[in-house]
Amino acid sequence: MRGIARLLIAVMAPFIAAQGVSAQSADTYPNAPIKLIVPFVAGGPTDVTARLFAEHMSQDLGQRLVIENRPGADSAIGAVQVARAAPDGYTLLFAMDVTLVMNPATKKTLSYDALNDFQLVSLTSLNTSVLVVPANGPKTVQELIAYGRAHPGKLNFGAGIITTRLASVLFNKLAGIDAVYVPYKGSVEVLQGLMDGSIQYAVDGVSAHYTMIKDGKERALAKLNKRELASLPDLLPLDEVAHMPQLGEISTWAGIVAPKGTPAPIVDKLQRAIAAAAGDQKIVRKLLAFGIVATSNTPEEFAAFVKSETAKWTAVVKDSGLTFSD
Structure with missing residues (x-):
């Protein structure tokens, strides 16, 4: 019996340790700078919006959100980087409609899975x-x-x-x-x-x-x-x-997502920071002057929104008769 017990302990030890690290990281998160990947060029509206949110979230979370621009392949290059990152909350993606909806709807092959590779955190803006x-x-x-x-x-x-x-x-x-x-x-x-x-x-x-x-x-x-x-x-x-x-109802939009498997307490902490930024009147006024509406929602609401957008644009793609290269 003691041999079986030792064997079970040996087998379960990595899982127990992983849970302990996950819980600890959620309690102390963040204790290091956070990388926010923007899969578009610097200076564009998506980049400007991301920087406004990052600045406010940095103050709220007590750690700097560092912007890294990774443009290319309709945002797929940056998306892949985040999809393959550790799910610890320290690598995030400033995703757009093209990232989560349009690429899956138009590309025959895609190097990331919009549904299964990301944990949705919150919308940030409607343009x-x-x-x-x-x-x-x-x-x-x-x-x-x-x-x-x-x-x-x-x-x-x-x-x-x-x-x-x-x-x-x-x-x-x-x-x-x-x-x-x-x-x-x-x-x-x-x-x-x-x-x-x-x-x-x-x-x-x-x-x-x-x-x-x-x-x-x-x-x-x-x-x-x-x-x-x-x-x-x-x-x-x-x-x-x-x-x-x-x-009658077409907008481009953006939101923040994390790698799939990011602990729920970390996701919740990030969502609250996004909501605080979206409610800051300085950010609201700056974005509204250019036609961008700052917004936020829960991960569940964000997922429902993406599902609705996916259904709408998949139908549009099918009806358009267009063919798209990978």
Whole structure:
């Protein structure tokens, strides 16, 4: 019997030790800097939002959140890094809709599993999408549609992520426009394309274009949801100006996720820090000025939101008839 007992102790020892480390790390977390992977280029709206949240969360948690930009492959490069990290709360991902929904919906092979590799923590932000043209472009949605119908194949549109590309494809389909897609790596390149004439219109997050719109170098024709846009209060929804209900509630969004298996007490502590940042009026005002709404929710609510978005965009991808390369 003593031999069996010793054998059981030997077999169970690693599991008992692991539980002890997990519990201890949850109690003392964080006791070292936290790495927040942003899978997009520095300076863009996602990066700016991540830095605002990281700064506030650092104060709340008592440890610095260090931003590391890992752009590429529609955010997959950064996502893989976090998916393979230790589930100890010290490596997090500032994920977007493209990371958790669009990549799984469009790529035949993906080097991470959005459902099984991550523990969702909380949404952080919603970014209003707008239909934009250069300042010398059409003055209304109707003018853009009329020109596009009269000149098939003569208009170029650009997008930096799959979400805005599909929204553009939906717009073209509903408007009866035959236009040429120009791929970009992000919103900064989309903006440059509008300025140098490479593209004539785009659907993109308002945050990247607000300064150019304000300075009269771009024109926003409509927004793609009914949410109040403090930075452009007179801008009407595309659904209202062009009767396109399918484009009535489209936003890009971001949130923070951790590797799967991260202990629940650590996830809860992170969620509370995110909620505190989202409720800080300085952050709210800074983001709202650019059309971004700071927000937060529980891991369970975040999971339900992602599930709903997945169902919506999977249907859009199927209906679009588009094929996507890996």
